[in-house]
Amino acid sequence: MTISLDQAQKIITAALAKSREMGYAPMGIAVLDSSGNLKAFASEDGASMFRFDVARAKAWGSVAMGVSSRVLGERAKGNPNFFVSLAATSEGKFLAHTGAVVIKDAQGRLLGSVGASGGTGDEDELICMAGVDSVGLTSG
Structure with missing residues (x-):
């Protein structure tokens, strides 16, 4: 399973409205x-x-590891060399900085992720969560 285009567009619309x-x-x-x-x-x-590169990299790391980018940032503090290696291995598509969340269905299946860039990490994360909530999915 994966996220539909309609759901993705609604997530973006709701996240921008919250912003x-x-x-x-x-x-x-x-x-x-x-x-x-x-x-x-x-x-x-x-x-x-x-904005595009940062939002995508936050979301890419989140979906790749199955957790929010906030969690990845916390993990990176304890093992920075591993996370630098992940960024290099992914050709820069991986960013462990707060501002992205996973998207899961009611059964807990990973459907995708959403990342934002423009505000603080907390602001970016908040609007991503609002977008996911707007379509009846969960962000964690």
């Missing part, structure tokens, strides 16, 4: 399927050119 509600900076949001392939992406007007 605007909170008054956050312009965001980039990437939704990946369970294989780490890009399903959908949006970049708000005014978002910097790095």
Whole structure:
């Protein structure tokens, strides 16, 4: 199973709505399927050119390891060489920094992930969680 295009687009729409509600900076949001392939992406007007790469890398690491990027960042503190190796092995597609969550169905099956870039890691994570919640899926 994987996330549908319709679900991915709704996640992005809800995440951007939450970002605007909170008054956050312009965001980039990437939704990946369970294989780490890009399903959908949006970049708000005014978002910097790095938003895509950072949002996707957060989401890619999250779906690859099956946990939020917050958890990956915590794990990286205890084993930094391993996480640097993961980033190098994935040709830069792996970023262990808060701002991405996994997307799971009611049975706990991994469907994909969503990552955001534009605010603090906490802000990015909050809007990703809002997006996932909006489609009745879970972010962890």
